Amino acid sequence: MSLYLGAIADDYTGASDLASTLAGNGLRVVQTIGVPPDGIDLPEVDAVVIALKSRSIPADIAVRQSLAADAWLRSKGAAHVLFKICSTFDSTAQGNIGPVTDALAAPYLAMPIVCPAFPRNRRTVYQGHLFVGSDRLDESPMKDHPVTPMRDSSLPRLMRAQSRRAVGTLSLAVIRAGDDVVRTELSRLRQAGCGSVIADAVTDADLEVLGRVALDDAVSTGASGMGLGLARAMVVGRGGLGTPEPARAPDDLRGSLVLAGSCSIATLEQLDLAEREWPVLRLGAEELMAGTTSVKAVVDWARRHLADGPAFVATSASPDRVAALQAAHGAQQVSALLEDTLAEIAAQLASEGLSRLIVAGGETSGAVVDRLGIEAFLIGRELAPGVPMLHALGRRYANLRLVLKSGNFGGPGFFTEAIIAE
Numbered sequence: 001m002s003l004y005l006g007a008i009a010d011d012y013t014g015a016s017d018l019a020s021t022l023a024g025n026g027l028r029v030v031q032t033i034g035v036p037p038d039g040i041d042l043p044e045v046d047a048v049v050i051a052l053k054s055r056s057i058p059a060d061i062a063v064r065q066s067l068a069a070d071a072w073l074r075s076k077g078a079a080h081v082l083f084k085i086c087s088t089f090d091s092t093a094q095g096n097i098g099p100v101t102d103a104l105a106a107p108y109l110a111m112p113i114v115c116p117a118f119p120r121n122r123r124t125v126y127q128g129h130l131f132v133g134s135d136r137l138d139e140s141p142m143k144d145h146p147v148t149p150m151r152d153s154s155l156p157r158l159m160r161a162q163s164r165r166a167v168g169t170l171s172l173a174v175i176r177a178g179d180d181v182v183r184t185e186l187s188r189l190r191q192a193g194c195g196s197v198i199a200d201a202v203t204d205a206d207l208e209v210l211g212r213v214a215l216d217d218a219v220s221t222g223a224s225g226m227g228l229g230l231a232r233a234m235v236v237g238r239g240g241l242g243t244p245e246p247a248r249a250p251d252d253l254r255g256s257l258v259l260a261g262s263c264s265i266a267t268l269e270q271l272d273l274a275e276r277e278w279p280v281l282r283l284g285a286e287e288l289m290a291g292t293t294s295v296k297a298v299v300d301w302a303r304r305h306l307a308d309g310p311a312f313v314a315t316s317a318s319p320d321r322v323a324a325l326q327a328a329h330g331a332q333q334v335s336a337l338l339e340d341t342l343a344e345i346a347a348q349l350a351s352e353g354l355s356r357l358i359v360a361g362g363e364t365s366g367a368v369v370d371r372l373g374i375e376a377f378l379i380g381r382e383l384a385p386g387v388p389m390l391h392a393l394g395r396r397y398a399n400l401r402l403v404l405k406s407g408n409f410g411g412p413g414f415f416t417e418a419i420i421a422e
Contacts, residue, residue, distance in 0.1 A: 004234050005047040006073030007227065008066050008104075009084040010096065011362040012369055013406040014224075015051030018084045019379045020388035021224040022047050026235035031390065032376040033369055035065075035072050040375060042393070046234075048073060049084070053366035059095035063103040070104055080215055082230060086362075086406075087116045087123035087223035088137060088150060089130055089158060098162025101196055101221045108218035111190050113170070113210055114159060117201035118225035120385050121409070124202045128169050129153045141265055141319075155198045165195020172200040175209050182213045201225065208232050224386055253309045255355035256419045257302060259342045260314040261364030262407025263322050270360070271314055274415040279305045280312040285325050285334050288341060295341060299348050306349070310419050313345060316360070339364055343371035350397065358403040358418050365404040372397065383421050384410040 004027065009015035012033070019031040027046040035050060036042065050069040054062035066083065073081050083097075083104055091097045097114075105112050117125045122133040130153050132140035137153035152158055159167045168189035174181055189197055201207050204225075211229025214220040220230070258278075260271055271280060281301055287293040298313055305311035315338040317325075325334050346357060346368045359365045374397060380389035387409050390402040403418045411417075 002077040003046065003048055003073065004078075005230060006070070006076070006078030006081040007047065007049040007084050008069045008073070008081060009049055009051050010055040010062070010100070011053060011086070012051045012365040013362040013404045013409075014084055014086055015049045016377075016379075016388055016390060016404045017386035017406060017409070018082075018224045018227045019047075019049045019377075020382045020386055021227045022049070022231045023379045023388065024382055025228055025231035027231050029379045030376055030393070031379060033374055035068050036375065042376060043378065047231075048076065048078075051366075051369075053363075053370065054096060054100070055086070055090055055362070056092070057096070059099040062096040063099050066100045067103055079218070080230065081219055082227060083112075083219065083221040084227065085116060085221060085223060087118040087121060087225070088132060088140070088408075089116050089155060090150065091158070091162065093161050095162050097221065098159055098164075101219070102163055102165055104219045105195065110217045110219040111186065111194060112196050112217065112219045112221050113186075113199050113214045113226075114155070114196050114221040115199040115201050115207070115210055115226050116155070116223040117207065118223045118228075118386075119201070119203055119207075120225075123223065123225070125155065125198070125200045126172060126202060127200065128156045128198055130155055159196065159198060163196060166193050168192070168194035168197040170197055170199040172202060172206065175200060175206050179209055179212055182209060183216070186213065196221070204228060253419060255306055255353065256310040256358070257306060257346070257349055257354050257356070258310060258312040258358045258360075258415055258419070259346060259364065259368065260312065260316045260360040261338055261342055262361030262405075263316050263319060264361075264407030266410065267316055267360045267405075267407045268318065269412055270410060270414050271312070271316060273412050274312060277416060278310045278312055278419075280314055283313055283315050283338075283341070284317070285315070285329070285337055288337060289329065295344050295348070298341075298345055302345065302349060303352070306354075312415070313342065315342060315364075335363065339367035343367040347371045350400065354400060356401045356403075356419065358405070358415065360405045360415075361407050369402075369404070374402075377402065381421070383418050384414055387414075387418075389421060
């Protein structure tokens with residue numbers, strides 16, 4: 001295997017988002033869960049995305065895992081590695097974006113371009129500030145994220161708090177002046193001692209400039225928009241993409257399990273709409289802690305419904321309810337309980353032969369995939385921006401299709417669309 005591009009993602013849904021973007025822009029892609037073990041049989045591809053669950057773990061562990069992933073990708077020929085982060089720059093004041101970026105750059109004396117913009121999902125960067133639609137990051141719903149609340153929109157300020165190296169900026173005016181001007185400015189920033197550079201980007205064209213220039217260096221950091229720019233730079237001259245076949249609804253919808261752990265507004269709206277058509281079990285932390293319900297009871301409920309069609313199990317709740325639970329029991333304890341519960345439900349039902357598993361929420365997706373022990377996926381067709389169909393590789397779950405969705409992704413009818421998609 002000789003790769004065009006390597007990528008390291010800090011969560012599983014972000015990895016799927018990036019892999020889908022790369023595939024949609026002309027690269028053959030496999031996503032692996034963690035660093036691939038020796039002897040794993042992967043198909044010949046252009047890019048490998050290694051999915052870690054490193055966004056909110058201690059920074060030193062995130063660095064160690066990321067360096068191991070980088071070493072594997074370089075051993076397969078990757079000359080450039082993208083550190084894939086969330087398009088809302090999810091992190092704490094201590095990391096892990098800064099520490100991992102610094103560590104990946106150090107062996108190559110790189111000065112990574114850092115850009116979380118992804119315009120098709122309404123994430124843009126202007127004058128160094130990250131916007132979610134028309135709102136600054138600190139005015140968006142991300143300000144109340146239960147694990148990584150984002151209370152500042154200034155990316156240079158956020159990055160400087162996490163990084164040991166000086167942080168420069170690339171303005172939109174410089175980017176739109178073209179590749180040569182950008183390269184000149186990057187040279188100036190390097191001479192000034194910068195270790196990384198926050199770049200503005202408002203359109204795909206801006207990301208294409210950044211992708212071409214980023215390939216001059218060994219490392220970049222960004223969301224799937226950065227992957228779009230890198231992929232388009234790599235496929236120049238390789239011809240256009242074929243028109244994808246339209247989706248066909250399967251005749252049999254039995255065995256489709258949906259697990260929702262995200263508390264994002266998008267996921268809550270998607271659940272409300274799905275509940276009009278499919279059975280949804282709302283599972284609360286209070287019931288689990290009090291012992292008034294159990295994994296066995298939920299599995300029994302789901303098993304009955306899966307015999308006839310799709311079944312939903314949701315721990316998603318409103319921000320106010322989540323805040324009250326966290327205040328009473330501790331944020332980490334509540335999150336771990338719900339993630340472990342959904343992961344165990346998935347494991348028990350998958351062992352009985354699920355045909356499709358759809359998971360909403362980055363942390364939840366990571367917990368579920370880890371519990372199942374799936375090592376890699378082949379990337380299929382895109383169901384919504386940043387959300388591909390995944391085909392499990394390996395003998396244990398060879399017939400299982402998965403969809404791992406970041407909480408904020410997908411339209412109102414996403415769950416039904418994912419259930420019926422071929």
